Amino acid sequence: MNRLSFAAIALSLAVAGGAARADSVLILNSDEASYSVLSRSTRTEIARHPVGREPHHLIVTPDGKEVLIGSTATNELLGLDIKTGERKRIVKDIIDPYHLGFSPDGKWFVTAAYRLDHVDIFHADGFRLAGRIFIDGLPSHLAFDAESKTVFVTLQQSGRLAAFDLETQSLKWNMPVGNTPAGVIMLPDNKRLLVALTGEDGIVSVDPKDGAVTGRLRTGKGAHNFWPKGDGKHYFLSNRVEGSVSLIDTTGDMRVVGSVRIPGGPDCMDITPDGKELWVTQRFLRRVAVVDIEQLKVVASIPVGKSPHGVFMLKGSAGPAEGPVRAASTTADRK
Amino acid sequence: MRELTELWVDAQAWLFDTFVSPVLFHFGLMAWYEPGYNAVEFIMLGVVQIAIIAVGMRFFERRWPLEKSSADDRLIRVDQVYTVLNKLGIVPLAIFIVTYPLVQHIELSMRTWGFAPPRLERILPWLGDNALASFLVYFILYDFAAYWLHRAQHGFAWWWSLHSLHHSQRRMTVWTDDRNHVVDDLLINLALVLFSQVVGVQPGEYVLILMIGRLVESWSHANVDMSFGRLGERLLVGPRFHRLHHALSTPEERHIQDHNFAPVFPIWDILFGTAIYDGKHRPTGVDDPVVDADNGRGWITQQVTVLGRLVRALVPGLRRSSMSPGLRPPAE
Numbered sequence: 001m002n003r004l005s006f007a008a009i010a011l012s013l014a015v016a017g018g019a020a021r022a023d024s025v026l027i028l029n030s031d032e033a034s035y036s037v038l039s040r041s042t043r044t045e046i047a048r049h050p051v052g053r054e055p056h057h058l059i060v061t062p063d064g065k066e067v068l069i070g071s072t073a074t075n076e077l078l079g080l081d082i083k084t085g086e087r088k089r090i091v092k093d094i095i096d097p098y099h100l101g102f103s104p105d106g107k108w109f110v111t112a113a114y115r116l117d118h119v120d121i122f123h124a125d126g127f128r129l130a131g132r133i134f135i136d137g138l139p140s141h142l143a144f145d146a147e148s149k150t151v152f153v154t155l156q157q158s159g160r161l162a163a164f165d166l167e168t169q170s171l172k173w174n175m176p177v178g179n180t181p182a183g184v185i186m187l188p189d190n191k192r193l194l195v196a197l198t199g200e201d202g203i204v205s206v207d208p209k210d211g212a213v214t215g216r217l218r219t220g221k222g223a224h225n226f227w228p229k230g231d232g233k234h235y236f237l238s239n240r241v242e243g244s245v246s247l248i249d250t251t252g253d254m255r256v257v258g259s260v261r262i263p264g265g266p267d268c269m270d271i272t273p274d275g276k277e278l279w280v281t282q283r284f285l286r287r288v289a290v291v292d293i294e295q296l297k298v299v300a301s302i303p304v305g306k307s308p309h310g311v312f313m314l315k316g317s318a319g320p321a322e323g324p325v326r327a328a329s330t331t332a333d334r335k
Numbered sequence: 336m337r338e339l340t341e342l343w344v345d346a347q348a349w350l351f352d353t354f355v356s357p358v359l360f361h362f363g364l365m366a367w368y369e370p371g372y373n374a375v376e377f378i379m380l381g382v383v384q385i386a387i388i389a390v391g392m393r394f395f396e397r398r399w400p401l402e403k404s405s406a407d408d409r410l411i412r413v414d415q416v417y418t419v420l421n422k423l424g425i426v427p428l429a430i431f432i433v434t435y436p437l438v439q440h441i442e443l444s445m446r447t448w449g450f451a452p453p454r455l456e457r458i459l460p461w462l463g464d465n466a467l468a469s470f471l472v473y474f475i476l477y478d479f480a481a482y483w484l485h486r487a488q489h490g491f492a493w494w495w496s497l498h499s500l501h502h503s504q505r506r507m508t509v510w511t512d513d514r515n516h517v518v519d520d521l522l523i524n525l526a527l528v529l530f531s532q533v534v535g536v537q538p539g540e541y542v543l544i545l546m547i548g549r550l551v552e553s554w555s556h557a558n559v560d561m562s563f564g565r566l567g568e569r570l571l572v573g574p575r576f577h578r579l580h581h582a583l584s585t586p587e588e589r590h591i592q593d594h595n596f597a598p599v600f601p602i603w604d605i606l607f608g609t610a611i612y613d614g615k616h617r618p619t620g621v622d623d624p625v626v627d628a629d630n631g632r633g634w635i636t637q638q639v640t641v642l643g644r645l646v647r648a649l650v651p652g653l654r655r656s657s658m659s660p661g662l663r664p665p666a667e
Binding site for chain 1: 337340341344345347348351352356360363365366368369372373443446447449451454456463464535537538539
């Protein structure tokens with residue numbers, strides 16, 4: 001029934017040709033091998049296109065010209081033009097690219113192979129594999145330090161956070177942080193990592209030097225993923241089990257300064273270029289919620305495909321200038 | 336359709352949030368969060384299937400029964416147990432737990448070696464933009480594999496020792512399709528899951544293929560003398576076509592069950608010379624007293640006795656003769 005519904009939508013959308021517009025948003029439908037193109041202005045789905053199998057996260061290339069979608073089950077990346085959404089290329093032989101990111105200096109490209117228990121470090125230029133590190137525990141999300149020397153990877157099953165040296169592709173430390181760690185970000189001061197604990201009800205701050213847990217903050221059950229608000233201080237955090245998004249002030253002692261209820265297992269987020277709206281994928285409801293940031297209120301919820309995961313605002317004519325080089329959906333705001 | 340989908344998704348989310356998510360969270364099983372959500376949908380689909388069988392298909396059986404009501408009606412009850420256990424996910428869950436490590440190992444090994452499913456969209460790019468065509472093509476491929484697996488169930492003595500349970504039913508009805516030994520179910524599921532992964536069927540498609548396929552198969556076991564018409568019965572398996580596959584063999588038709596194997600699309604029987612369209616009415620069951628004794632037994636007794644048949648088939652020393660009853664493939 002669901003698939004037939006999808007078929008009907010896809011057929012009806014096929015005539016649209018799928019050309020993305022300047023105000024388009026990409027949503028990865030992870031259980032449908034497709035991505036939706038939505039209009040920000042009309043808040044409707046305008047096209048749906050096929051992509052490999054099980055797409056979860058996406059990332060902007062260091063030159064800001066492309067967004068790469070990781071297709072985990074087909075071991076490849078699909079590159080789309082960051083302004084138009086036009087298909088540009090397929091990068092093959094990237095094994096299980098569940099979560100992915102470029103180091104801030106653009107020199108390294110790293111993937112976390114969630115199902116296959118390894119972290120791959122590539123030379124970003126040409127996607128040449130520099131090293132593959134096998135590590136137990138479901139490598140989940142990743143973040144970089146500001147100097148582009150270290151990549152930090154959460155291990156969901158073992159409840160740990162691991163740090164790898166990019167130059168030598170070796171393990172620096174591997175420390176316990178809590179139950180089912182998922183999203184991880186480096187704060188702009190480069191002195192604190194934040195890790196969301198999906199098996200608990202909050203986040204921890206971690207010292208990037210040695211992996212020691214230095215602080216805790218209760219947010220909501222199933223804390224999962226971060227997105228920077230854009231002011232260098234505040235971060236949004238999705239709480240999947242509780243069905244909410246918290247707004248966290250990271251200055252001094254961390255504290256929750258606001259929250260909004262978003263049912264349906266909220267997951268990845270992105271903010272509109274004008275900074276007024278937060279778009280959040282609702283995995284279980286097959287929707288993406290639009291949140292008015294000033295009022296912290298859901299103003300729309302748009303139907304998309306099955307199990308929507310990654311979300312990305314195409315940059316349109318404005319270009320990608322305001323967008324930092326990012327580790328898919330979970331990097332530090334370095335403004 | 337959109338409203339129906341939203342109603343479905345809302346119900347799935349409510350069931351998950353109320354009953355499953357708190358349990359997963361409490362026991363630290365959040366790595367199973369997404370599979371848990373999909374499992375809820377599987378059970379919901381099972382309820383829908385049972386409703387379609389119990390209300391829709393049974394209407395035709397009551398209105399136009401091929402075999403009239405008799406004392407043998409009591410033999411149907413155990414098939415209803417099979418259907419509920421399967422459709423509500425109890426047997427599939429047990430199979431999943433047993434096969435998961437092996438399926439994972441195979442899938443992950445293939446992916447570690449860099450093997451990615453070939454995906455037909457690479458050869459036929461238009462398929463990627465046409466969800467309905469894509470679904471049909473993968474459905475046909477899936478059915479092709481199921482056809483050959485079904486032939487294997489009849490072709491190997493040890494496998495027939497399991498599959499004969501399915502054929503032993505003398506009162507074939509819409510409930511009969513799920514009457515299978517759990518080891519038989521396990522083997523078929525394992526083979527079809529691996530096949531689907533190799534050819535690139537995506538998870539969302541697989542669930543729908545499974546649901547539609549099993550509904551067609553439930554209907555093909557119905558106690559009615561119906562088909563989809565001269566052309567239709569060559570496109571889709573119906574009760575008249577499949578009943579012949581369950582026919583009791585006779586001295587004149589010793590190999591009658593080696594025909595009409597196809598689960599959903601009869602094209603495979605037509606192509607490989609195993610199709611018979613003669614419209615004759617035949618009694619169903621297995622001409623073997625050991626197998627026929629399955630009738631009247633309950634679910635547990637059937638599972639245990641058929642497991643014994645399998646052991647005898649696999650361990651030659653336990654057979655009373657080379658053609659021990661219950662171990663004889665119908666082709667022999």
